[in-house]
Amino acid sequence: MSNPADPNAVFSVRDVTKVYPMGEVEVHALRGVDLDLQRGQFTVLLGPSGSGKSTLLNILGGLDLPTAGTVWFNGREMTTASDRVLTMFRRNAVGFVFQFYNLIPSLTARENVSLVTEVSSNPMTPEEALELVDLADRQNHFPAQMSGGQQQRVAIARAIAKRPQVLLCDEPTGALDAATGITVLDAIDRINRSLGTTTVVITHNAAIGAMADRVVTMRDGHVASDQQNDTKVSVNELVW
Numbered sequence: 047m048s049n050p051a052d053p054n055a056v057f058s059v060r061d062v063t064k065v066y067p068m069g070e071v072e073v074h075a076l077r078g079v080d081l082d083l084q085r086g087q088f089t090v091l092l093g094p095s096g097s098g099k100s101t102l103l104n105i106l107g108g109l110d111l112p113t114a115g116t117v118w119f120n121g122r123e124m125t126t127a128s129d130r131v132l133t134m135f136r137r138n139a140v141g142f143v144f145q146f147y148n149l150i151p152s153l154t155a156r157e158n159v160s161l162v163t164e165v166s167s168n169p170m171t172p173e174e175a176l177e178l179v180d181l182a183d184r185q186n187h188f189p190a191q192m193s194g195g196q197q198q199r200v201a202i203a204r205a206i207a208k209r210p211q212v213l214l215c216d217e218p219t220g221a222l223d224a225a226t227g228i229t230v231l232d233a234i235d236r237i238n239r240s241l242g243t244t245t246v247v248i249t250h251n252a253a254i255g256a257m258a259d260r261v262v263t264m265r266d267g268h269v270a271s272d273q274q275n276d277t278k279v280s281v282n283e284l285v286w
């Protein structure tokens with residue numbers, strides 16, 4: 047299928063559906079999603095539990111395939127790409143951050159980040175990545191010696207050390223209190239601005255939408271609303 051999308055879009059999603067067969071029944075997680083994500087844009091993805099946010103993020107990041115529909119990345123059709131292309135895409139183009147940090151407990155912050163830099167094609171050093179999330183002084187700490195917010199920032203450093211074009215975050219502040227969540231959002235915001243990384247953040251917290259360029263809300267497997275913010279609120283001014 048030829049690309050109908052805006053040539054500046056990093057991702058173009060057209061009529062994407064996802065059906066999970068569950069024994070006798072089918073779960074329709076996505077029911078026809080259309081979305082273009084622009085280069086460098088910071089998008090917050092809102093919506094009730096079960097509305098399809100994680101399913102969409104996993105499809106964008108090449109962790110899952112749609113049942114039908116098409117996804118393009120930089121104009122290249124990903125939904126028909128070979129396993130090899132998808133592996134290179136995941137390895138070099140996409141950084142993922144999840145609610146739980148998934149750090150290896152027996153490795154220091156620097157070693158956790160270097161796991162990724164060792165297999166990427168154009169990484170920054172682990173030290174540079176940790177500096178970007180304001181953890182230059184914690185490189186030799188083990189996860190158990192760091193707070194939840196610091197561990198999440200190590201996870202962010204690990205995700206961006208490969209200089210991904212895209213950073214996909216699924217509830218990155220979901221396990222954190224508000225003050226700690228702010229430090230994590232500040233790190234994500236700084237990376238978006240300084241590296242120009244196209245960023246998508248899933249959250250249940252609508253207040254976080256104010257720091258984004260764009261707020262997309264999903265409902266029942268659809269994009270229910272899609273708004274651009276005329277002005278972005280700085281992370282420190284967020285109230286929740």
Ligand SMILES: Nc1ncnc2c1ncn2[C@@H]1O[C@H](COP(=O)(O)OP(=O)(O)OP(=O)(O)O)[C@@H](O)[C@H]1O
Nearest residue numbers: 066073074075093094095096097098099100101102
């Ligand atoms: N691997 C799977 N197998 C079966 N059903 C699934 C699977 N993954 C997701 N679903 C179902 O698809 C629907 C959408 O799930 P998804 O996780 O995308 O929603 P969400 O908006 O991210 O929800 P939450 O905010 O609770 O994380 C839900 O009904 C969910 O139960």
